[in-house]
Amino acid sequence: MSPSKSGNDYARSLSLLWGSQTVPGRSGLTVQKIVAAGMDMADENGIEQLSMRKVAERLEVGAMSLYTYVPGKSELLELMLDKSQANLYACDDIRAECGGDWREAMRFIAKTNWTLFGKHPWITELSGRRPVFGPHIVLKYEMELSALDGIGLSDIEMDSTLSLLLMxxxxxxxxxxxxxxxxxxxxxxDNEWWLEYSTAMENMADWSRFPVSSRVGNAAGELHQSAYSPEHAYQFGLERIIAGTAALIGRSEPR
Structure with a gap:
């Protein structure tokens, strides 16, 4: 959202998010169809290439027709972001689905979000924007928080733990x-790049000056066949977050 929006603008955005998106207008369009087209285009080319004009061309309508449904690209992105997070969890009770184990629930939440970002990579391009409180996003928050409810965390700790996990x-x-x-x-x-790059680097420096970097870097490079592995970092960090949460729950000092 733009910081210059007024209360009426926010109310209109929320109305779009929470209102019916399936009612057709005179042209036969619906908000739902516009959002679906925008998501398809973002999945294909990212949000930098997305514009109201291009969405209109995709739907074979005039650009002005879209503005009677969605005021602009900012609102369209909000609708897309909310829609992308619909129906992520088949079961209302994530922890019950994971056998009542909050650790497995956290792993399941992490995996679900990892898959979401893989399916819609453009979501990561929206980082830094103010949060969107659409119905699907709010429900996702409710379900993920509920998996941490009653395990020994305060309300603030529940929110902070979930935020840490998702970030x-x-x-x-x-x-x-x-x-x-x-x-x-x-x-x-990356494997081909790493092989060529690391081979070239061997002759470019006196690695005896960097004994720890050389030892650790070689070990990591051998494991990942690259300079680094986002998926390995994801898995490693996830387990450290779970361990930290367990320690927080098991603390002896009062909250």
Missing amino acids: HVESCARLQTSMNRTQKTSGID
């Missing part, structure tokens, strides 16, 4: 998206 997954997914884009544009995969 970790998003950060790793953003790096994975960037690496995928680089591989696509360069035509060279």
Whole structure:
């Protein structure tokens, strides 16, 4: 959202998010169809290439027709973001679905969000925007929080733990998206790049000056066949977050 929006603008945005999106107008369009077209285009080319004009061309209507349904690109992105998070969980009770184990529930939440970012990489491009409180996003928050409810965390700790988990997954997914884009544009995969680059580097420096970097870097490079692995970082960090949460729950001092 733009910081210059007024209360009426926010009310209109929320009305779009929470209102019916399936009622057709005179042209036969619906908000739902516009959002679906926008998501398809963003999945294909990212949000930088997305515009109201291009969405209109995709739907074979005049650009002005869209504005009677969605005021602009900012609102369209909000609708797309909310829609992308619909029906992520088949079961209302995530922890019950995971056998009542909050640790498995956290792993399941992380995996679900990792898959979401893989399906819609453009979501990571919206980082830094103010939150969107659409119905699907609010329901997702409710379900994910509920998986942490009653395990020994305060309300603030529940929110902070979930935020830490989701930010970790998003950060790793953003790096994975960037690496995928680089591989696509360069035509060279990371394994091939690492082999060529590391071979060239061997003759460019006196590695005896960097004994720890050389030892650790070689070990990591051998494991990942690249400079780093976003998926490995995601898995490693996830387990550290779960361990930290367990320690927080098991603390002896009062909250």
